[in-house]
Amino acid sequence: MNRKINRRDFLKLAGLLPLSLAAEPFTRFASSTNEKQPEQQNVLVVVFDAFSSYNISLYGYPRETTPNINRLSERAVRYHNHYAGGNFTTPGTASLLTGVLPWTHRAFQPAGTVTEQYVNHNLFSAFKDYYPIAYSHNGWVNILLYQFLSRSDELIPRDKLLLGSDELLHILFRNDDDIASVSWLRDINVEEQGYAYSLFLSRLYQEYQEKKFKDLKHLFPLGLPTAGSAGSDNIFLLENAVDYLADRLTTIPQPFVGYFHFLPPHDPYRPPTEFYKHFHNDGFKPPKKPKDIFAKRPPKDILAKRAEYDEFILYVDREFGRLYEKLESAGLLENTWLVLTSDHGELNERGITGHSTEVLYEPVIRVPLMIFEPGRKTGMDIHENTSAVDVIPTLTHVTGQPFPDWVEGGIPLPPYGSGTESTRNIFTVRASKNGQYDPLTQASVMMVKGNHKLHYYFGYSLLPEMQQIKLFDVKADPEELTDLSASQRNLAGSLLDEMKAKLDEINKPYQ
Template identity: 30%
Template sequence: MAVKRSFLFTLQMVLVLFSLLFIRDAFYKWDGYSYYMSFRDFLPDLSLAFILWTIQGVIVAVIIWIILYSILKIVSVSLKAIRLEHVIAFFVLIATPLFIKKFILDFISISRLTGSNQIVRLIMGCILFAVVLWIVYKHAEKILNEIESRIKPIVWIIAVLLIISVPLSMLKGGYSEAGSVDDYKPVASLDKRSPNIIFVVMDALAARDMQLYGYERPTTPFIAEWAKDATVFNRTYSASNWTTPSTMSIMTGQRPWTHKIWYRAEAKPVGNYKHNLPRVLKDYGYSVYGFVQNNNAHPEALGIQDAFINKDKTHSFWITPSWFIDKYARFFTKKYIIAEWVLENSLFFNLLSIKSFRHPIFTSLMRPETVYNRFLEYISNNSEKPYFAYIHVYPPHILYLPPKPYMGLFGDEGHYDTAEQQINSNLMDDYYPPQRQYEVDILRKRYDEFILFSDQQFKTFLSRLYKTTDMSNTIIILSSDHGESFSHGFAGHGFFDLYEPLVHVPLIIKTPWQAKGQTIDMPVEQIDIAPTILEFAHIPVPEWMEGRSLIPLFEGGTLETRPIYSMQLIKNRTVGNYPITKGTIAVWDGEYKLINYLDENKSFLFNLKGDSEEQKDISEEKSEIKEHMIKLIQEGLSFADIRMSK
């Protein structure tokens, strides 16, 4: 076989195999993305992904051919009868089935099909190897000619698809139009007494790991001191157990079953969600600013960017180690689907252990001061009228990598203190067996140290803020989007549990006119934050907000008790008017809490007054309470389904 022909044959084989793998992946991807986007929206990313995938296939083919040709040159020195077609045919007959089994038919188990053990499979492999070796030596040219004639039509199809993909990749994807009905109009101008409002969100900050909330480690010494003359809500619950749905609830005053943004919005940004807090504030004359370090919480991802004056991108707050990583971070935040599919999870890059194409949060440093400094710089030059600032810092979110001297401060120094150790631990946002609890406890120390670092950065920020802004008319609100778990067999956040560590978040509100501090034990929700901000600003609360203002509690008053909800609904479709049938919903009513797994038809009931760690399920002995709380969830779902059908 001529050298040129051997190269073209190798290229064709690799492209066919890569295309088969791409088709399998495309079906898997679309099965997930179809829950919240149309195929028209998916098509541009699919097309560009195919182009990049094909380029990777060409690179792999060149590398393989060079290796095979080098093997021929080495072997032919001692074995004169070995020719290039022998080497290529042997590679095709051995590598192709292995590739198909490993990467395309990976759901098939050889051991289950054959019922054989490892030794038997090894013997069978050796026999197969010998048979292939004999066939190749006798019929190499014939085999290659037959394969070449069979794959040529497939190669032409791939070429046509590649040509079609070029213009399709240039199409502009559509956006979700959730909340596009606009029925809210300002009825008055901005009140001259309206204060500045600074809303700080520390990502993944669990109330249970804060010194302020009774935690044994001194994780928040400054916040504890600062909160002494503030209002501290002891029982604030997030709308979900991860960023996007929770942040959307904060910004809209609506629960996830109403706003329906319970998916990764960085993959499919919401087009224009008009029912949002920043827009109401802007319509009444507020200057609205956003400084957000988490792409899943960025105004552009949530579809509320029109209200914001500044347009700082998420990646601009990341400290990248090189020019290349910086450019990749920009691409990742702009083209998440392609970057995650073709680069981060690339077969080629994973085989070569290229770490530069990981998610940028694993290769960049996340420091809150980059966000705080940008805000302070901006506000010092733009403070003519009252403003609302949404500041969302990434720490103490994973990876838990505080700088010295915080790293190792709480013990077990040298354990899980690098990005590689934490990534390779398989304890990042994942379930773990009981025997690994000791390791999880060490990881929690790194998390707590990151909280302490964040606490001190917040102290520095406020110190500089007092020199920049008129604090006599400025309200500061500190909270989190969700918590973080190191118990119940799960480390991190997300997935489908709604235990207290995941959803119990801090809420501290400090006003300049408050004479002394107070704590409020009444359970409240994230959806109550938006109405509270509006009342602080002397702006009427629109009807589409499900939350309620907490200001009566500041003044010694009371609010009617009502159920509190948190939910993880990512398994449900947002495209179309489908009812909510999957996921997890938690409801609090008095001292009781129920966690209901919808698709498993399973519930756990806890009495938090006597079982704050949620260790004892009392659903059987308190069956009447269980049924009552399940009914609360069903009623809420019914109202949500009615809204969706409209």
């Protein structure tokens, strides 16, 4: 093939491009050519939801959960002390996508939105002349993506990569997609109350689903992966999403700015047969930690839960490896900055499982950050403290875009940025019940400064005096086993003063 003709042009010439792709309704770049501008490189951010650094072998976890990522990252910059902006999807994702912390973008609550200002200050607006493309399995992420992207941008519908809904539509209503979509909403999708316009079609759908998924069930001993609330129409395979997106990227105009947010290893943990029981009875014993005051219902077998999570990570690892290889063989990695990260972590210790928790221990807020730079052949390890708010300024810096001057303390990270501030404060914020425009009255906040990390919980009635602080030397004690807040009272006091001054500053406009 002539190298000057890209794949899309070639397929068009050869008449091989599927009609559905040729007629994609995304018109933003319809009149521009597909000629690559060589000086402009693509940007692609890949998020695996609830992917904790703590459970990644590359970052020191004793179980080998990420053999493919380990191997591929020998060509990447690997950030070892990287923190999410929040400890669950909405605030964490919003921080990654806006470059500001939750107390600034104000998407505090589950399914929350950012304030008006950030609708135009985000990853996509930072790359103005790029082709924006995004996908998420996670509905809460889609709420944010709807805020950031306009109709002419390519926001791939969530349903498109869930199994079930789409295909049945085309079987039932083969001739008219528009009518099919309307009919789908009215007739088939049983609403929350269990009511559907057409009971006949609902039943038909259910039978269809049962038959269809029977063939897949043996591949996932704990059930098929599901996104959001339980229900067969939320089933997905990570393989499908990876295949679709890798193909789609070879056909869209360049340069593009892509954001793909896949649900695994988020719970429910559903490892495929290949990895099921992989870590079962492997003799691994995590360090013993005290039950936390915020522990709710301790799961029956927290060690088994952790093993399932680790096995689900093996699925993520395998599929990231496949995504990487697909992008590489399509030639995309030659001019694409690929970022692997997460929106928050996960916890299976201290009587807590998951991330619906007030606590801010390392496993629930420390997330991977790896930057695969075009042409890089050697790995590099960065141990400085870094934050989700650094991702946008780093990407604009390396691609020669203007500095996003709205970001909150974010900097172009080493080795790319010049002059890093190794003592700057890194924050994570959880205020899941806070009104969007109210000052923070009940929240969990943490501040990392150098080797030390301060946890500050306030406004929770179950705490003595409604507040609690903890201090750890997270470099010497990454498991957070020795609380130094009493033995190093002066240090704890001065960090707390700094934290409170920051909160005063943040709360001022909302008093």
